[in-house]
Amino acid sequence: MGLATVIIFLLGIANFALNRAVFESGHPMFARLPQTSRTLGRRAALVSEFAVLFFALLLSVEGWxxxxxxxxxxxxxxxxxxxxxxxxxL
Incomplete structure (x- = not known):
């Protein structure tokens, strides 16, 4: 595991923290959405965030x-x- 992998992992933690802060902010943009949409949107955002992190880590470990x-x-x-x-x- 190289330095690039460690950096990506730490940035991934920051991205998940940003994601959580935004969804828990109570922003009017989210308040207008129905509860079902908020729940599905949060899950979709977490899954896509994980996928980006996973592939960045995978490519980093493979020598990129x-x-x-x-x-x-x-x-x-x-x-x-x-x-x-x-x-x-916004």
Whole structure:
């Protein structure tokens, strides 16, 4: 396990934390949705987040450390989106 794998794993933890913070923020965008849609949306977001993390880790372990940079860019995009939602700028 290389440094790229460790970096991707730590960024994955940050992405899951951002995801949870956004869904638990009580943002009006989520309040308008029916409960079923909120539950399914949360599950779909977690499954897709896991899939992206899994494949980034898999490719990193298989000798593609450049995916640490790609996953870092993905994390920055998630962070900006979470900042916009949590800061009520969106």
């Amino acid at each position: 450390p450049v995916f640490a940079w790609a996953y870092g860019a993905y994390t920055v995009c998630n962070g900006v989106a979470a900042w916009l939602i949590l800061g009520r700028r």
